Amino acid sequence: MASRKADLAVVGRDQPRLDGAHKLTGRSLFTDDVVLPGMLHAKIVRSPHARARILSIDTSAALALPGVKAVITHADAPKLYVGIEQPLFRQEIVNYIGDEVAAVAALDEATAAEAAALIKVEYEPLPALFTIQDATRPDAFLIHAKAKGNIAWQQAQDLGDVEQGFAGSAHVRTDTYTTNASHNCYAEFHVAIADWSLPDKLSMYTPTQTAILFQKSLAGALRLSDGQVRIMNLNTGGGFTGRTSVRPHHDVAAVLSRKTGRPVKVRATADEEFIACRAGGEVKYTFRTGVSDTGQIKAFEADITFDTGAYVESQMIVLTLTSSYIHSLYKIEASRYSGRLVHTNNIPYYFHHGGGLAQMAFGLGQHMDALARELGMDPIDFHLQNGVTKGHTSMTGTFFGSCGLAECIRKTAKQAGWKRKYGKLPPLKGIGIGVGAMASGAKGVFKHDTSAAFIKIVDDGSMSLFVGLPDMGQSSHTAMAMIAAEVLGAQATDITVISGDTDIVPLDVGALIQRGTFNTGNAVKAAALDARKQLEVLAAARLGVKPSQLVFRDRQVYPKGQPDKAIPLKKIVYDTLHSREGRFVMGRGFYNSPKESGTMAYSFGAQIAEVTIDPDTGFVTVDRIVASHDVGRAINPRIVEGQIDGQVFSGLSQVLYEQTLLENGQVMNPSRLDYRLPRSYEMPKVEHIIVESIDPFGPFGAKEVGEGPIVCTLPAVANAVANALGEPVNEMPITPWKILQILGRRAKARAGS
């Protein structure tokens, strides 16, 4: 198979997304666009208290309202859990403002809302805990009896001789950082349509990053077999790591549909978006690093505490992710990790863009930058000296078959003019670098990390590719079609990608842990090769060569070096079917990492940000970002750029803008006007550098670009701010107010001296 760039006909060329015209003309369907016959609309009744005892629930007035078809409370789903410990509805104690107490289904949304307001719930308010500090006091009450000390989950890891590493260090530095609650602000709100039919089968339309996890979660909660749950994810309006697990509204829709025998839609309102979904939360990080006098890292220690909110669903994954991150970026021989999830009476924590790692990188990147400065080293030299390289095997067992980290750092520094600018900019102007690494899929969610694919080719040469990988905007379906087209000598536009229905498509763990291009890409490649093998039989015989000598390219098949003998691909397909054998060409393939655990490939990146601080307003303007990313191979270069753009936006937005303001558990800014994101005019110029290290295990050498760039953006921007200000801001977001406080303190000190 061709792997040199010049030999590739489809992969590596700009291909507009195949579903683009649909999306641009308003033809593409999202869950909220679906109307099923007899469909009801549901509303959820939520607790107005952060913690309270439910004294009584009176649903009679709601049930009496014309148009109301069902009201459900804890009594209707007593043993139904969302995740591991969150009962669908509360019976005795509510644990956060927004906790589900009841739900109602009615003929239309307005009636459902009216009925929800008629449900009378009497509460006895109870004291509540809102911060990590309060929740971990020795005398704090327990939010859940089984979580002693309000520690919901913890994880520790000791690799190598940490004490000796620190003892042997010439220099040890410790820093602490804090990040705050935020929100993903999906363009498509949380929504689900459940259609429970008999004999028991639940069909659900909903946006998701992983249909299989939704299927398994709903099947488990509702006591169905996996096959009795069908997930239909149409277009998904943004994922950002936040759509990887079932939320209560999915189960609410299912239970109401079962009870009424009709399809039921639940859709979050604008403020409910912020209550039903908290992405990220208060997180406290302490990093301690020991280095030799030449700047070699000798030991590293991280201690991280997450405010996980009222319930744990699958947030413990963040502990695994953050525990080993350091080893994917730097060569380290001794490390210690200690992480914990702490219960509070805040909204349950879930992931924001960057999956917990980008937020960690806000502190980690600043910590390493500060360490380099303290040693009198240029941060670039520090990253180059300690960064992982091709062929390295980390203490966590990761083998780096490809690594473009150094190339990313060097190229980015050169393009940004780092040497010319670092340390030489005028006051309140700054430049900073962020580096990062990201896994391309990993085992851990299940024992396998499998993606599978089918491909069928009909006798006019057109093809259908069946994959379970959702496309929530990252253009993965187009990339999958390009991979299949490359193998089969077709064009991407010859291929229809069929996805989003678990009754039809093969298994795929989903679009999470940045596994799509790598895992599903390898599965698609295998399926296409399988189909090609079936075509080679006839083509080889007709051309009088061995199958291995055939070239499939530009919708033709010919012997290597003899394009003049080409037979049209569709004729080979046609004749294969219209033969005595009557073979219908169907390829199948799957991919699972051969490793016991972890990932097969890491991607790498480096970004340099330049910022200007306005001394009067404290406002930080990001002037320029140079962003490089080692994607292994860019399957679709313009789309790779788009992935980098979105993550640069989301990264600088998290550093400088985004915060869900919580006051005693209440979201104070539950609207997209009050929750600030950068507007288009606030976005700087973004310059892309695509580095191709050609991974030995990736499809055509490709690795991820799903979250690698964002882990670089947060530290790059934070370090640029520190560089401009002359001191770091260790709490995210870095708001104008925090900067004004620093500038004001200095002005006061100057006036006083």
Add this chain to the structure above:
Amino acid sequence: MTRQLITLIVNGDRYQVPVAPHETLLDVIRDQVALTGTKRGCTSGACGVCTVQGEDGRAVLSCLALAIEWDNRPVTTIEGVAGEDELHPVQKAFLEYGAVQCGACTPGLIMTAKALLDENPDPDEEAINEALAGALCRCTGHIKVKIAVREAIKAMVADAAAEDSHGV
């Protein structure tokens, strides 16, 4: 609830629809006219996904417009933008320059950009920024959106010049 019959003119087609006083243009376009390209977002004018064009070509946030006020007034939605055989230059540029990702905010962005260009065929950077400021998007970070809008302007200016030189 009392409903009043109004005539909604969407993309040149007339629809007789009974509307309640509280129903928005967005509700009626999606739920009664059954055109779902216009997306429902925050329903409070903060995100821009529901943008349509009113009779004067201006961008209208359909979630903030009461349907009852749109009796007999023409509205253009995303479904009315493309020509019979080809995409509108703004749509073409969005596709070619990679300004479409998840697609949930895309119709609103297209309508916003089209409304801008219908009013001012050659807007400067500031005018583009001002027009796009009300449309939120995380996927693209607005970067390729702005590139696409600039490229669409170039293409439309070139098209207009070509038509002039052909004396059309």
